[in-house]
Amino acid sequence: MADSSLKQPIAAAAPKPQGATSGFQWGKWLLVAFVFGYLALILLVPALNVFIQALKGGLPGLVDTFTSKSFVNAVKLTVIATAITVPLNTVFGLCAALSLANKNFPGRSLLISIIDLPFSISPVVAGLMLVLLFGNRGWFGPLLDANAIKIIFALPGIVMATIFVTMPFIAREVLPALEENGTQQEEAAATLGATPWQTFWRVTLPSIKWSLLYGLILCNARAMGEFGAVAVVSGNIVGKTQTLPLFIEEAHVQYNTQAAYTASLLLACLAVVTLVLKYLLERSAGIQSKGH
Amino acid sequence: MTSFPPSSSQGFWHQILHASWPWRVTWLYLTLFLFLPIAALLLKALTLNPAEIWRIATDPVAISTYNVTFFTALVAGIINGFAGLIIAWVLVRYEFPGKRFLDAIIDLPFALPTAVAGLTLSTIYSTNGWIGGFLEPFGIKVSFTRLGVLVAMIFISLPFAVRTVQPVLQDLEAEAEEAAWSMGASQWQTFWRVISPPLMPAILTGVAMGFSRAVGEYGSVVIIAGNIPFQDLIAPVLIIQRLEQFDYAGATVVGTVLLLISLAVLLVINLIQARGRRFYG
Numbered sequence A: 001m002a003d004s005s006l007k008q009p010i011a012a013a014a015p016k017p018q019g020a021t022s023g024f025q026w027g028k029w030l031l032v033a034f035v036f037g038y039l040a041l042i043l044l045v046p047a048l049n050v051f052i053q054a055l056k057g058g059l060p061g062l063v064d065t066f067t068s069k070s071f072v073n074a075v076k077l078t079v080i081a082t083a084i085t086v087p088l089n090t091v092f093g094l095c096a097a098l099s100l101a102n103k104n105f106p107g108r109s110l111l112i113s114i115i116d117l118p119f120s121i122s123p124v125v126a127g128l129m130l131v132l133l134f135g136n137r138g139w140f141g142p143l144l145d146a147n148a149i150k151i152i153f154a155l156p157g158i159v160m161a162t163i164f165v166t167m168p169f170i171a172r173e174v175l176p177a178l179e180e181n182g183t184q185q186e187e188a189a190a191t192l193g194a195t196p197w198q199t200f201w202r203v204t205l206p207s208i209k210w211s212l213l214y215g216l217i218l219c220n221a222r223a224m225g226e227f228g229a230v231a232v233v234s235g236n237i238v239g240k241t242q243t244l245p246l247f248i249e250e251a252h253v254q255y256n257t258q259a260a261y262t263a264s265l266l267l268a269c270l271a272v273v274t275l276v277l278k279y280l281l282e283r284s285a286g287i288q289s290k291g292h
Numbered sequence B: 001m002t003s004f005p006p007s008s009s010q011g012f013w014h015q016i017l018h019a020s021w022p023w024r025v026t027w028l029y030l031t032l033f034l035f036l037p038i039a040a041l042l043l044k045a046l047t048l049n050p051a052e053i054w055r056i057a058t059d060p061v062a063i064s065t066y067n068v069t070f071f072t073a074l075v076a077g078i079i080n081g082f083a084g085l086i087i088a089w090v091l092v093r094y095e096f097p098g099k100r101f102l103d104a105i106i107d108l109p110f111a112l113p114t115a116v117a118g119l120t121l122s123t124i125y126s127t128n129g130w131i132g133g134f135l136e137p138f139g140i141k142v143s144f145t146r147l148g149v150l151v152a153m154i155f156i157s158l159p160f161a162v163r164t165v166q167p168v169l170q171d172l173e174a175e176a177e178e179a180a181w182s183m184g185a186s187q188w189q190t191f192w193r194v195i196s197p198p199l200m201p202a203i204l205t206g207v208a209m210g211f212s213r214a215v216g217e218y219g220s221v222v223i224i225a226g227n228i229p230f231q232d233l234i235a236p237v238l239i240i241q242r243l244e245q246f247d248y249a250g251a252t253v254v255g256t257v258l259l260l261i262s263l264a265v266l267l268v269i270n271l272i273q274a275r276g277r278r279f280y281g
Helices: A002-013 A018-056 A058-066 A069-100 A108-119 A123-134 A141-146 A155-166 A168-181 A184-191 A196-225 A228-234 A244-253 A257-285 B012-018 B021-047 B050-057 B060-093 B099-105 B114-124 B132-138 B146-171 B174-182 B187-216 B219-224 B235-244 B248-280
Strands: none
Touching: A018 A058, A018 A257, A018 B060, A018 B099, A018 B114, A018 B146, A058 A069, A058 A257, A069 A108, A069 A155, A069 A168, A069 A196, A069 A244, A069 A257, A069 B021, A108 A155, A108 A168, A108 B021, A108 B248, A123 A155, A123 A228, A123 B021, A123 B187, A123 B235, A123 B248, A155 A196, A155 A228, A155 B021, A168 A196, A184 A196, A196 A244, A196 A257, A196 B114, A228 A244, A228 B235, A244 A257, A244 B114, A244 B219, A257 B099, A257 B114, B021 B248, B050 B248, B060 B099, B060 B146, B060 B187, B060 B235, B060 B248, B114 B146, B114 B219, B146 B187, B146 B219, B174 B187, B187 B248, B219 B235, B235 B248
16 A cells, blocks of 8 residues: 555656556556456355345345244354354463564474464364264263263364364464564563563553454454354254354255345354454554455 | 573473463463364374275275365466456555455455355356356356356455465565666566566465365355265365265375375465565565
């Protein structure tokens, strides 16, 4: 953005080879048109379609789905799993970022790569790992069976799968913020007699709050929408272990298009809220979107 | 804050016993939720005998799923590599109405759950959908074919291609281009000689990250594809199908193949970035 503001006056003031200037403008609009076209085909039309399909059946169509028992249960389960996952990942993300920021020790960059690892592993493979651990033929299967504890095909499995795929979100946002802030303020607080805990709450946390919020928003969106990992471990039992994304797939497979799109509408609204908050944070707190 | 991680001059056990609690929480969490599951997969794979692993890993259905998964993901990554460069260029260099909106919507694939993406893409690209309807007279079918897999993979990998290139392009100084122009270089020369060299590592990183994400993708692909073996069945769907048949060995071997390839791609990404840093600081 700095470049474009820098560029205009130069382009206007400095005499350029004539052909370059006029061809440049022409090229500009061609490229802009390409971008609009490409994004329309891949992103805009599909996004718009969710709202149109969901609202096609009018209010009765929406109410039908919103009042169905399996839908309500799917929403509940998604909210519960997210409400457990996000705080746990927040504690982990903060601890990991605090352990890494402004420190130098052998293996530091390896540890950062390890924390980022879940983003590289297919969610389905993550789910498979949990089945091999906790499924009835897995490592802990007999032990869990003997104590009548269910992890796979139950809430704990869904939570663990969601934790796995969303693990890096908070750490990777908070770490750069901590590095940028340095340690002077914390050192000053410690000199003035603050305990580490006080320093964390009064000095460190306020200084990273926007980055933390940014990570939380992304983590939340992914947790609510996770499909692959949860599909493996949940068993997709209607009304019991069916999350919202699984509800959508099942409704789609059973040709219940209205129900699938109504549930999608809810998640699409979540996506819109996520994008708006993300955009606002990027503008006001200067955070850069870097993928994931 | 407190003195963690401990300096390397102290003994190993001393370090463990005196580590600060954020450090302990980090390792506990990683052990429980990351290392233990990965170990479960790898150790399960090791319990199978090598001949068995080879038979399962090279089974014709498995081979066809690698083919569909990796080839399609690579094509999606390359298409997005080009498109992402153009999108990043347009967003950084030009002013036009709707720019901020486009910039924000690039991240939609991160925000929109993949089940929703798969559902809406399959509707739009089906033979009676808005876009699929246009393609149908030309004999092009997208939904429930391999082309559908490609569309879903393009959707989910797009942001990587844009967001890796965009910041590098922003930091590029317009002065070098001005200089090249004023010395009589053509636009193409300026682009290939001045702009593209520092961008290359970013573009390749974006392609590799998009590829890696597309390889692992399940949600959107399973909905838009027909999931027919030898046609459009991808490896993650095969894993789920094998699990549903209680074929744990089959699922484990295919899962391990995917895991190892993901790790290899991650290594490549790190090498590209290290190279990029070395040359372009």
